[in-house]
Amino acid sequence: MRVAMVSRAPPTRCGVAEYSSMLAESLKTLVDIEFLADVEGAKYRRGVEPYSGVKAEPCFESGKPGFSEGIERAVARSKPDVVHVQHEYGIFPSNGEFVEMVKRVRELGSRVVVTMHTVAHALHKPEWIEFHRALGRSADAIVVHSPMQHAELVYQGVEPSKVRVIPHGTALNPFARVVSKSVALSKLGIDMDPEPPIITTPGFVRADKGLDVLLKSFEIIRRNYDAKLLLIGHPQDGFETVERIRRFLEARQWLSRDVALVRAYLAREELLLLLAAVDIVVLPYRDSGLYSVSGALHLAIGSRKPVVCTQTPRLYECYTIAPELSVPVPEPERVARKLRMVLEGDDIVRECVERLWRYALFTKWDRVAEMHSKLYIEVLESS
Numbered sequence: 001m002r003v004a005m006v007s008r009a010p011p012t013r014c015g016v017a018e019y020s021s022m023l024a025e026s027l028k029t030l031v032d033i034e035f036l037a038d039v040e041g042a043k044y045r046r047g048v049e050p051y052s053g054v055k056a057e058p059c060f061e062s063g064k065p066g067f068s069e070g071i072e073r074a075v076a077r078s079k080p081d082v083v084h085v086q087h088e089y090g091i092f093p094s095n096g097e098f099v100e101m102v103k104r105v106r107e108l109g110s111r112v113v114v115t116m117h118t119v120a121h122a123l124h125k126p127e128w129i130e131f132h133r134a135l136g137r138s139a140d141a142i143v144v145h146s147p148m149q150h151a152e153l154v155y156q157g158v159e160p161s162k163v164r165v166i167p168h169g170t171a172l173n174p175f176a177r178v179v180s181k182s183v184a185l186s187k188l189g190i191d192m193d194p195e196p197p198i199i200t201t202p203g204f205v206r207a208d209k210g211l212d213v214l215l216k217s218f219e220i221i222r223r224n225y226d227a228k229l230l231l232i233g234h235p236q237d238g239f240e241t242v243e244r245i246r247r248f249l250e251a252r253q254w255l256s257r258d259v260a261l262v263r264a265y266l267a268r269e270e271l272l273l274l275l276a277a278v279d280i281v282v283l284p285y286r287d288s289g290l291y292s293v294s295g296a297l298h299l300a301i302g303s304r305k306p307v308v309c310t311q312t313p314r315l316y317e318c319y320t321i322a323p324e325l326s327v328p329v330p331e332p333e334r335v336a337r338k339l340r341m342v343l344e345g346d347d348i349v350r351e352c353v354e355r356l357w358r359y360a361l362f363t364k365w366d367r368v369a370e371m372h373s374k375l376y377i378e379v380l381e382s383s
Contacts, residue, residue, distance in 0.1 A: 001031045001032065001081050001373075001376060001377070001380070002031070002032045002033075002038050002059045002078075002079075002080045002081050002082075002084065003027070003031045003032065003033045003034075003036075003080055003081065003082045003084055003297065003376060004033075004035075004074070004075060004080035004082070004083050004084070004110070005020060005023075005024055005033060005034070005035050005036065005054075005084045005086065006035075006036045006037075006071055006083060006084065006085040006086065007020035007036075007037065007038075007054055007062075007085070007086035007091075008020065008038045008040070008062055008086070008091060008152055009021060009035050009037040009041065009049045010036065010049060010050055010051055010268075011041040011050060011251040011264050012038055012039065012040045012041040012062075013383075015117075015203075015204070015226070015236060015295050016086050016088050016091065016117055017041075017297065018202075018268065019039075019086070019117070019168070019169070019295060020035070020086050021052050021374065022052075022171060023049045023169060023365065023368065023369060024049065024052045024054045024357045025051060025052035025053075025054070025365070026169070026316075026365040026366045026368070026369035027369045027372060027373065028052060028053075028054055028326075029366075029369075030373040031337070031367055031373055033054055034055040034056070034057065034062070034078065034079075034080075035049050035054055035055065035056035035057065035058065035280050036057055036059050036071055036074045036075070036083075037049070037056045037058050037059065037060075038058065038061065038062040038091075038136065038176075038244075039058040039059070039060065039061050039261065040061075040062065040383060041058075041221060043277065043363065045058070047173075048265055051268060053063075055079075056378070057074055058141055059071055059073065059074040059180070060381075062090075062091045062092070063090060063091060064093065065093065065094045065300070066097075066099060067092060067094075067097070067101075067141075068097050068098070068100065068101035068104070071101060071105075072101060072104055072105065073323050075108055075110060076108055077100070077103050079108070079109065079110070079374075080110050081110065081111065081380060082111045082112075082113060082376045082379065082380065083105050083110045083111070083112050083113070084108060084112075084114075084372075084376075085112065085113070085114045085303075086115050086117065087099055087114050087115060087116050087117065088117050088118055088120060089118060089120070094317050095111055095128065095131035095193060096131075096242075098131075098135070098153075099131065099135055102114065102138040102139050103137065103138050106138070106140070111140045111142060111376075111379045112138070112140050112141050113139065113140060113141045113142075113372075113375065113376065113379060114135060114139045114141070114143070115142075115143040115144070115314065116142055116143070116144055116149065116153075117145070117167075117292055117293075118134070118231070118290050118291065118292040119144060119149040119152050119153060119290070119291040120289070120290055120291075121289050121290065121291065122152070122156055123289070124289030125289075126341075129156045131172070132153055132158055133156065133157045133158060135158075136153070136157075136158035136159050136162050136163070138383070139162065140162075140379040141162055141163075141164055141202075141372070141375060141378075141379050142158065142162055142163050142164070142329065143164050143166050143372075143375070144163060144164070144165055144166075145165070145166065145167055145168045145292070145293040146165065146167075146203050146291065146293050146313070146316055146317075147165060147316075147375055148291050148313050148316060149165075149291045149293075150165050151165050152291055154354060155327055162366055163328075164371060164375060166368060166371045166375070167293075167317075167362075167363045167368060168294075168295065168363065168368075169298065169363055169364065169365040169368035170197050170298040170302040170359075170360045170361075170363040170364055170365065170368075171272070171297075171299065171302050171365060172302045172360065172361075173272045173275055173276060173297070173299070173302050173304075173366060174272065174302040174304075175272050175273055175275075175276035175333070176272075176275065176276045176302075176303040176304055177276075177304065178275065178276075179276050180194070181194035181198070181276075181277050181356055182194040182278045184273045184274070184277035185277050187270075187273050188232070188270060188274060188277065190230065190232075190260060190262070192228055192230060192260055192361045193228065193324070195229070195354055196226045196227050196228050197225075197226075197227045197276060197279040197280060197343060198227070198228045198229075198230050198278040198279050198280075199214075199218060199227060199229050199230070199278065199279070199280045199281075199282055199339070200229070200230045200232075200273060200274065200275075200278045200280075200281060200282070201214055201231065201281065201283060201284070201296075201299065202232075202233070202274060202281065202296045203233055203271075203295070203296040203299075203332065204216075204233050204234055204235075205231070205233040205234065205235045205241050205242060206235070206241055207240065207241050207262070208245075208285060208286045208288050208344065209233065209284070209285055209286075209288075210283075210284030210285055210286050210310065210330045211241060211244075211245060211284075211330070212244060212245075212248070213284040213330045213332050213335060214229070214282050214284050214335070215229075215245065215248050215249075215283070216332035217282070217332040217336040218255075218258075218331060218336040218338060219252065219255055219335050220258070220333065220334075220336040220341065221339050222255060222258060223341070225340075225343050226370060227343065228257060228258050228259070228260070229258060229259045229260070230259075230260045230274070230277070230278060231260065231261045231262070231265070232260075232262040232264055232265075232266055232274060233262075233263070233348075234263070234264065234265035235263060235264070240325065242261070245261055246261070248263070249371070259341060264358045266311075267280055268347075271299065272299070272303070275299055275301060275303035275305060276301060278305065279305070279306075279342075280305065280306055280307075280308065280339065280342050280343075281296075281300040281303075281305045281306070281307045281308070281313055281356070282307075282308045282309075282335065282339070282371065283296065283297060283307060283308070283310065283318070284308075284309075284310050284327075284330040284335055285309070285310050285312045285315060285330065286310070286312065286330055287312045287313065288312075288314075290314045291314075292313070292314050292317075293314060293316045296316055297314075297315060297318055299308070301318075301356040301357060301360040302336075302358060302360045304353060304357050304360075306325065306342045306349050306352065306353050307322065307325060307328075307356060308325050308326075308335060308338040308339060309325065309326050309327075310327055310328070310329065310330045310335075311326050311328050316360065318356070321352075321355050321359055322352035322353075322355055322356055323340070323346050324341075324349075325338055325342070325349065325352050326338075
C-alpha cells in the first residue's frame, strides 16, 4: 500500500509537522509512505524528512491560497493508493479550495483521509459549518483525536460513519529517569540548580497557554517552597507574551532569580531533555473555542511527569484520566493549590502519574500507526 502524507514537515517549526513526522516514522514499517510537504523547510530537507527518513517532496506553500495546485501535480505523478492530509485551518486557509482539492485527488484515483487537528465549534466559526459538511461528503474518512471533536462534527451535520477517533500519539521519552537532571540541564546549556523541583510549560510561547497564570501561581508557591521555573520556547505571537513575562519578572526581582526564560526553538531531542530535567509540567491553557488535543500533554505523559492542567477541550485526556490534578479555570490560586499537592508528595499524585503513564503506553506511536494502517485498508476496501 502506497500512502502520500500531505503535511508540513520538520524542520518547519510547527506542531502538526512534529506530529506528522512521528506518525510517519512508525507508519514506514507498515506501509510505503512519502511526504508531500510544504516548501518552508525544503532547502534543509535534501529529499527526506530529517527525523523519520521518509522521502519528502516539497510541493505546496502553506498558509496561502493556491496550495492545491502543487499537491495535485504531485499526486498525479506518484499515484498513491491513499492520500492522507494533515489539516489545520492556518495551513490550508481557503476552505473552498481545500474541498475542491480533495475532490480532484479522488478523481485522480486515490482515496483521501483527512486528519483535522482542530475543529471549530459552531458558535466560534459558524461560517465553517458548511466546510465541515462538504469535507464529510468529499473525503473517504476524517480522523480526529478526541470524542469532543467527533461530536462537534456530527452535530454540525457530518456523516458519523465518516468520522473516526484515533488518539494523538505519544513518544516515550528515552531520557526520562535515565539522564539525570543536572546532565539534562547541562546539555541544554541551562545554568540552574538541579536540586529544587523544577516546573515548566513545554512548547511554543503564546498567550492562550496561560503563562501569565503560571507565573502568578509560581509566585504564590515560591513564598513557601524552594522551587524553580524553567520556560524555554519559540514565540508564536511575535514577542508579546515574552515581553509580558519580562515585565512581570522585572517588577519582582526577588522572584526573577528562580525563573529562567529562554527564547529558543527546541529540536525534538532538546524538548525531550527539557522534560527529563523538570519535575512538574503545568498546562494552564485557556479555552479558545476550538477543539484540539495538546501535543505538549502527550510529551509530558510520555516522560512520566505529574501534569497540572486546566479543564479545556485541548486537555480533555488529562482531566478525565487525572481529574485530581485539574482545575476548572486558569486561576493562579487554584493552580497553586494543585502544585502544592505535587510538591508535598501526595499519594494521589503518584496514582495520577501512573494512570497517565498507562494512557501513554496505550497511545504509543506504533499503536497509533497501526490504527491508521487499518483505516487505510478499510477505505481502500470500501471503494
